[in-house]
Structure formats: structure tokens, C-alpha cells
Amino acid sequence: MIPGPFTYHRPATIADAVKLLSTLGDEARPLAGGHSLVPMMKLRLASPDHLVDLHGIDGLKGIRREGDRIVIGAMITQHQLLGSDDIARSLPILHEAALLIADPQVRYRGTIGGNVANGDPGNDMPALMLTLGAGYRLEGPNGGRYIAASEFYQGAYFTALEPGEILTAISIPAPAAGHGYAYEKLKRKVGDYATAAAAVMLTMAGGKVTSCAIGLTNLHETPLLAVEAAKAVIGTSLDPATLKKAAAAASAIMSPAADARGPVEYRKHVGGIMLTRALTRAAARAK
Numbered sequence: 001m002i003p004g005p006f007t008y009h010r011p012a013t014i015a016d017a018v019k020l021l022s023t024l025g026d027e028a029r030p031l032a033g034g035h036s037l038v039p040m041m042k043l044r045l046a047s048p049d050h051l052v053d054l055h056g057i058d059g060l061k062g063i064r065r066e067g068d069r070i071v072i073g074a075m076i077t078q079h080q081l082l083g084s085d086d087i088a089r090s091l092p093i094l095h096e097a098a099l100l101i102a103d104p105q106v107r108y109r110g111t112i113g114g115n116v117a118n119g120d121p122g123n124d125m126p127a128l129m130l131t132l133g134a135g136y137r138l139e140g141p142n143g144g145r146y147i148a149a150s151e152f153y154q155g156a157y158f159t160a161l162e163p164g165e166i167l168t169a170i171s172i173p174a175p176a177a178g179h180g181y182a183y184e185k186l187k188r189k190v191g192d193y194a195t196a197a198a199a200v201m202l203t204m205a206g207g208k209v210t211s212c213a214i215g216l217t218n219l220h221e222t223p224l225l226a227v228e229a230a231k232a233v234i235g236t237s238l239d240p241a242t243l244k245k246a247a248a249a250a251s252a253i254m255s256p257a258a259d260a261r262g263p264v265e266y267r268k269h270v271g272g273i274m275l276t277r278a279l280t281r282a283a284a285r286a287k
């Protein structure tokens with residue numbers, strides 16, 4: 001289908017983008033890679049009167065170190081993430097997850113900022129950001145602010161972004177050296193969104209888990225941080241009984257929608273399997 005009519009704007013600075021969005025009001029939307037927004041427009045599920053294209057803004061680009069944090073500009077594409085040696089070295093889980101998003105065509109255009117700002121429970125990056133303890137830098141008509149990813153998601157397609165605000169960068173604490181990691185995603189076919197997915201970051205010493213964070217994708221209307229499941233594995237050697245306990249604790253907070261990817265019970269079941277696999281693989285990678 002063909003989208004409805006809209007006026008196209010291409011600001012050159014973050015300040016100009018914010019000004020445009022706050023002046024044009026509810027009928028204006030930021031445009032990043034367009035790989036979530038444009039399909040919605042084609043289906044007439046979104047009909048913004050104005051698109052504010054963020055591609056001309058240098059301040060939204062780049063991957064850099066700021067002390068012990070890695071800061072990724074909102075307009076970095078999934079393809080650029082995959083091409084970054086720094087990301088592959090210090091945040092290998094981000095590399096692993098980006099490779100599981102859609103296909104190369106989508107990854108060439110789709111941005112990390114668009115992925116996390118979209119609020120779609122099917123997007124892979126949000127649960128990963130919760131697992132990594134990331135935060136988002138936002139810029140709006142009242143200035144800049146920082147919000148933890150864990151406080152950003154409020155419902156399906158409903159986030160803490162205020163009118164006129166854009167997400168400018170994602171700030172991630174560098175994980176401990178020797179950490180174990182895994183992102184396990186079940187999808188019906190290459191290029192599909194997750195039926196269920198689990199992200200695990202952990203550290204181990206003497207064969208036992210010393211710290212752990214777990215995120216879940218597409219198993220609720222928002223990404224989930226599975227706090228009790230993570231607690232269940234700390235201090236253990238991830239024996240079969242512990243893995244079962246962790247999967248049960250994670251399952252208790254899942255409430256996926258029944259849709260073309262399967263009924264609720266099936267999606268919760270495979271969510272537990274994704275978590276078990278991710279924990280096992282993360283432990284095998286920990287040094």
C-alpha cells in the first residue's frame with residue numbers, strides 16, 4: 001500500500017530536530033531507518049503529517065568510549081554495529097543479537113535508536129539494553145535528560161519519550177572482562193521477529209555464577225528483566241535443577257500475546273528453553 005501524504009523535513013542538528021518536532025506537535029514523527037515506521041505508514045496504522053528525518057544530524061552518529069561506558073549514537077545502524085571492532089570486543093552480545101535481526105537489507109537501514117525507541121515488544125535490542133544496564137540520552141524542548149532503559153518501556157509502543165523528545169544516544173557500562181554472554185532467539189524463519197528470546201550476561205568464579213542479568217524479548221507487552229530468575233542462578237554451578245528453577249521463575253513473569261507465532265503456553269514454554277540455552281552457553285563462554 002502507499003502511505004498517506006506527509007511533509008518531509010531534514011534538520012542538520014539535534015536542536016533543529018527538537019524544535020521542529022515540538023512546533024509541529026503530535027502529527028510529526030522522527031524518521032530513522034524507516035524499517036518499522038514506513039511499513040506502519042504503508043498499512044495506514046500510522047499517518048504522520050510530518051516526517052523529521054534524522055539522517056542529516058552528525059550528533060546522532062558514532063560509537064565512542066566515555067570512561068567505562070560505551071556510547072552509541074542513535075543513528076548507528078545494525079550493520080555499523082556489526083562492523084565495529086570495539087563492539088565485537090567489548091560487547092559481543094550486542095554483535096550476536098544484531099546478527100539475529102531480520103536480514104542484511106533491514107540491518108543496512110535499521111538503527112539502534114529506532115529499534116529501542118520504537119517500543120515494539122518484538123524488537124530485540126530493548127531486552128538486551130535492560131540486561132546490559134544501559135541508559136538512554138534524550139533531548140527535548142526542556143533540555144537533555146538521561147533515563148535507565150529499565151524505566152523507559154511502559155507498554156506496547158508506549159515509552160517514556162515526551163512530546164518533542166528524541167533519543168540521541170545509548171550509554172552502556174562496559175561489561176566485566178571474562179564475562180559470559182548469550183542471546184538465544186527462536187524465530188519461525190530467517191528474518192522473523194522472535195517467538196521468544198532470552199539475553200544472559202554473567203560472571204563466574206570457581207565454577208559458580210557470581211553475577212547474572214537476564215532479559216526476555218517478545219514475552220510480554222514490554223521487554224522484561226527477569227530478576228528472580230537471575231537470583232536463582234547466582235551462587236550455583238548451573239546444575240539441571242537450577243536451570244529448571246530459573247526457567248520457572250522467568251516463566252512466572254511472562255505474558256506473551258497469542259498470535260501467529262503460537263499460543264501463550266507454547267511461547268512461555270519456548271521462552272524457558274531459550275533461557276536455559278542462553279544460560280548454558282553464557283556459562284561455557286565465561287572465563
Ligand SMILES: Cc1cc2nc3c(=O)[nH]c(=O)nc-3n(C[C@H](O)[C@H](O)[C@H](O)COP(=O)(O)OP(=O)(O)OC[C@H]3O[C@@H](n4cnc5c(N)ncnc54)[C@H](O)[C@@H]3O)c2cc1C
Pocket residue numbers: 029030031032033034035036037038039054074100101102103106109110111112113114115117118122123124125161165166167168191192193194
Ligand atoms: C522484514 C523486517 C523484519 C524485521 N525483523 C526484526 C527483528 O527480527 N528484530 C528487530 O529487533 N527488529 C526487526 N525489524 C525492525 C527493524 O529492526 C527496524 O529497523 C527497527 O525496529 C526500527 O529502527 P529504524 O531505524 O528503522 O526506525 P524507524 O522505523 O525510522 O522508527 C521507528 C519508531 O521509532 C521512532 N524513532 C526512531 N528513531 C528515533 C529517535 N532517535 N528518537 C525518538 N524516536 C525515534 C520513530 O518515530 C518511529 O516511531 C524488522 C523490520 C522488517 C522490515
